[in-house]
Structure formats: C-alpha cells, structure tokens
Amino acid sequence: MQNLWNESELNSIAAGKIDAADTPAELTDLVYASRLLGRDDRLVMHGGGNTSVKSVLTDFLGNHSNVIFIKASGVNLASVDVHDFTPVRIEPLQRLQRMYASGERHSEDDIRQFSTREFKNFLFLNLFTLTDQMVSRSLSPSIETLLHAFLPHRYIFHTHSLALLTMSNQAEGDRYCREALGKEYGMVPYIQPGLGLARLAVNAYDEDPSIQGMVLHNHGLVTFGDTAREAYDRMIDGVNRIEERITSAGRKSFPSVQLPSEIARLEDVAPVIRGACSFEKTPGEKDYESFVLEFRSSEALAEFINAADLESIVRKGAMTPDFIIRTKNYPLVLPAPDAADLEGFKASVHERVAAYVEEYRSYFERNRELTGMQVDMIDPMPRVVIVPGLGIFGLGRTVADARLTADIAEQSALAMLDAESVGTFQSISERDAFEIEYWDMEQAKVKKNRNGGEFAGKVALVTGGAGAIGLATAKAFRKKGAEIAIMDLDPAALERAAGELGPGTLTIACDVTDRDAVRNAFDTIVRTFGGFDFVVSNVGVALQGRIGDVADELLRKSFELNFFSHQTISQNAVRVMRLQGIGGALLYNVSKQAVNPGPDFGPYGLPKAATLFLLRQYALDHGRDGIRANGVNADRIRSGLLTPEMIKARSSARGLSEKEYMSGNLLGVEVTAEDVADAFVHLALETRTTGSVTTVDGGNIAAALR
DSSP states (O other): OOOOOOHHHHHHHHHTGGGOTTOOHHHHHHHHHHHHHHTOTTTOOTTOOEEEEEEEEEOTTSOEEEEEEEEOTTOOGGGOOGGGEEEEEHHHHHHHHHHHHTTSSOOHHHHHHIIIIIHHHHHHHTBOOOTTOSSOSOOOOOTTHHHHHHSOOSEEEEEOOHHHHHHHSBTTHHHHHHHHHGGGEEEEOOOOTTHHHHHHHHHHHHHOTTOSEEEETTTEEEEEESSHHHHHHHHHHHHHHHHHHHHHTOOOOOOBOOOOSSBOOHHHHHHHHHHHTOEESSTTSOOEEOOEEEEEOOHHHHHHHTBTTHHHHHTTOOSSHHHHHHHOSSOEEOOOOBTTOHHHHHHHHHHHHHHHHHHHHHHHHHHHHHHOOOOOOOOOOOSEEEETTTEEEEEESSHHHHHHHHHHHHHHHHHHHHHHHHSOBOOOOHHHHHHHHTOHHHHHHHHHHOOOSTTTTOEEEEETTTSHHHHHHHHHHHHTTOEEEEEESOHHHHHHHHHHHOTTOEEEEOOTTOHHHHHHHHHHHHHHHSOOSEEEEOOOOOOOBOTTTOOHHHHHHHHIIIIIHHHHHHHHHHHHHHHHTSOEEEEEEOOGGGTSOOTTBHHHHHHHHHHHHHHHHHHHHHGGGTEEEEEEEEOSOBTTTBOHHHHHHHHHHTTOOHHHHHTOSTTOOOOOHHHHHHHHHHHHHOTTOOSOEEEESSOOGGGOOO
C-alpha cells in the first residue's frame, strides 16, 4: 500500500482553510490525513473508520475546554471536511473512565446497559458548541468516541483494513497478527463498540505504553501518534506488514462448481432477482417495496463466485461488524442460471429467497429473545446476491446504497479468498452480529443516509425525457424518490436534462423508431438498475397536413413515431416487467387529438387515436400480469410540439392574445408541463387503476372522454 502523504498538498489545503475561517491547525492536518485514508477502499468504505485529534477550544465566555474532534458517525472519510468532526468535551469522558476503573461501576451488565441505553445521550450532552459555526449541521458523534477519548494519544486513526481483517478473522488470528506486526501493536479481542471496547483498548495500552497501535480483532486497525503524519505513516506501515504476510502464504486453489454450457444473460437474470427480492408493503395489496441492483463481475471475482464450497464460505459471516448493517451477515447464493431454462431459474430464485427470508425471521426471533433487545425486525430480504457464472449483485433503496453494498460485497469476496488461503476464515458469533445489526447507533448510519419518498427503490423511464413534458415528468418522479432513466434522440439535450435532474440519472440517446436501439436501451436500463417500475411513453411529433392531401410517406412517418414507437416501448417494458413479476405501470402521453381532432392535424391525431386504443389493449391483455396501463390527454402545453412560433401564429389567427389563447379553457388558466407531470405521478400511485385516461387541459368538453 502506497504512502500518499504530500506536504505540498497539505500546505495547499491548509492555505485554503478547508472550508472554514478559523480552523485549528491540528484539525487541518486531521482532515488531510482522513482524506488520504478514505481514498483507498482497502482501508475504509462508505462512512466506515474514524479519526480524531485532541485540542483546546475557547467558548464565548472565554473558558478553555479540552475537546476531542472525532469524525461524525456515517461520514465518508474520502470527502470529510472540518464540519464533519464533532467536538466532544474530554473531561466528562475521562471521568467515566475513572469511574469504571475504580470499581464504582464495573459489571458486564453495567457496560452492556450503558452501551445500549445511555451512550448516545451521554455523548450529545458533552458536545462543545463552537461560536465560529465550524459545526454547522446536526451530526452524531462516532460510536468509537470513548475509545479515542480514553487513549492518551493526540491523533488516533481507526480503519477497517481488509488486510487486517483477513489476518484477524481466523481461528489463529491473534498469532497471525503478532507474526505480521510484532510487539509494536497491542491485541484487543472482539467486543461490541462502545464502553467495553474502549476499556479493553486502554488495557492493551497499559500493558505496553510503547505500542504504535492496536489490532481490534474482527473489527479493524488502530494507530496513533503525536502528529497526523506519524499516525498515518504507522497505519500504512502496519497494513503493508500484514499484506506481506498474506502474500507469503500463497494462494490456495479453489475447486469450481460445474456451470451450465450457456449462462443466462445478465439482462434476463437481474429482473428475476429484483422481483423475487421485492415484497408487498401491505400483504395482499400488490404494492411492492423494491430495490435497485448494482452488478459486479471480474476475473478476480469469478474464482470466488464459482467456488464449489461458496455457500459454506459466505455463511461464516461478514468481514467486519461495520459491514453487517449494509449487507446483513451473509449473502444469498443462487444456482448458476442456465440460459436454456430461465423459467426453472426463476422458480429456484423465488424458492431460495423465501428460504432466506424464513431463516432470517428465525435468526431475528432467536436472538431477540437471547439478547432481550426491544427491537423490531427490519425487512428480511438479502442485500447481497451471488450468482455463480455471472457475478455479484448489491441491493439498495437508492443507486448510492446499491453501489455501496456492491463495493463492500466485492471487496469482502476478494478478502475472503485471501483469508481462506492464509488459514480458515472465521467471523464473529451470531449473537454478536445481531447486536451490531440492531444496535440503534449502527442503524442510525443507514437511516441518516437513506433517501425517502414514496418511490424510493423504484425506477422510472421517461422517453422524450429531454423535452418540456418529459423533463418535468422525470423531475416529478425524482422528487418522489425514484431513480431516473431518460431517453431522447438528442445527446446534447439529454446532457442538459441530466444536469437539471442531478447525479445518478441514466441518459440514453435512442431513436425510438429503431426496434433494435430500443431493445438495447432497455437492456442498458436493466444493467444499470436491475429493472424498472414505471415507463412514461412520452415521445411525439405534431406532424400536420390536410388529410385528403397528405402524402403516404408523411402519414407513415407519423405512425412510426406516434404509434409504433409506443408499441415497441411497451413490448420491451412488458418483457422485463413479466420477468420481475411485480407488475408495473405503462403511462402514455396520448393527447387530446385522440378524441378531439383539430383541422389539418390528421397525421398527428390518427396515430394518437390508435395509441389510446393501444393503452386499452395493454390494460386488457396484461392486467393479469399486474401491469397497469394508463394515459394523460393534455392540450396547449408549451413544449417542443407547441413552440412559441406556433403559439403566436395560432393566437393571431384567432384574434387572441397569447395569454388568452393559452388559457382558453373552462377554468381560464394556462396548463403547464408540470401539471402533466403531476398527472403521470398520480397515475403511477394509483395501484388499482388501469385503462384510464386523465385529461389535463383546463377543461375542454369536446375533449372529455365521458
């Protein structure tokens, strides 16, 4: 592992004050070192690890207080800033240490009760409020605050080094770690983070105050120093020693499972998994909670996922307790998907998911009774799914969560191969895993970063997504928490739309009249998200012409775009939705022209009328699949169809002002793209409605369906 410390880089950051006007120099150094540690997934991943520095602060009355700046719970070290460190008064924490050391409170029950009942409030009560507003938002102190406070060192760094976990998560982990690190590191047996771990760490230090750090078995590596660089250098040196020991063990050969002659496509497997891992919000209501899937595959991973004894390896548990809240204690392992028997694979997936859920329920009930913890069960679905012959899927309620889970699963898989090569991988006990998974301090990390919204875990595709109505619709679904894919013909317009929609938006340049291009676009969506729930078929061009004079070529062009593209989109959507088996919604932008045609708009109105009946046919034929088909009839919406030039020409021809023309309806108001978007969202939420068309035009009796 490379030492990345660079004094010039540190000085450059310090000169910029790292986004704070009065940053203490020691905090500047801490931020820089923390970012270095956070750059490498082999050290910390997505909110893991913690770093601290002890300092002196002055309050608004001029009183001096010894504080410890410690990275807040769940904050990502790679992007940490001064605002992400919570200052906690040290003296009350050290009084707590002395109280337990004196025997005033010392029983294991006392320690466990403190860890679960008093810990969080105790830390919050001792937060130091800075007058310069360096702490500008509400953050929770790290669950490791006591460990950092009890040890006397100025700088303390704690990572979840995968190399360390590879060595320590062994039956002979203590011996292996001592062989690699020598006498410079103390050894601390596994215990849940909190007061108990802090006391054991102090004991390890008291045994030999000359140590440079300590191994927290099954948990992580701690180093300390008088300066940030000293603590950082020791971390890199310690990890390098461990990595050298792992390399010296060589690589064990792992026999492979026999695979089918042809593995099913990722694009066919992912929707099956996504559907099987979805669950009804309310039993019998057919309204599902779903996940986004992130797929990983590589040559290095193939050795792991194809191992003949894969099931026995992964069921030994997680690499570190910090991963359990993201991945559960172990993944779901599926059979290799045979391309010749996709239905058989689908049935097997559902059977194995059901078995996983039942086993998780038993695990929960068993350990809730054993521990006496008063907690409610989180959903029992797996968060990591391994498919031999294919790869690993990470599941999450958002794209970010799914990627986080996949990162952990990928790195853990490679580390487990190393661990099995060194010796025999061994994780913490089931009870320990349960206490971490359901500890409120750990659950808070997940809840803090979880995006809400009624469509969390859902995926929406909007065609024509770079246009006025399409973009407004994509924004409306995003606001509800959905992941978004937008499809349009113009790459530049797609890029601009993605800039408005924000990170995570999938953009696909596609000619919707090209059947192969549409099929490839849907495959891209499945590869990216695992599947989808809503498809807004919104593309349309208002081609004009007097019907008795219009050329066949123009009429056929209009039907290709305004009718057949909707059919192609719908067929591909249904194909994936049936693999998922959790229903979905097809939503069409039909237009009032379908029921209230205007003069010289036959080339546009005729295919739109056909699209109205297409909607009804999908409702009729695929209601049995749980797939709903509904539409919106809109009129006079400022968009690529109704341009400023067209508005001016039409209003002038009628002797009206532009305002009068745009609000020429029963309500006397202009209807916007956002109004149409709201109608699409409304229809997506209506789980018991299909074959319906919502009119959004401010009131036009001639265009009313009933």
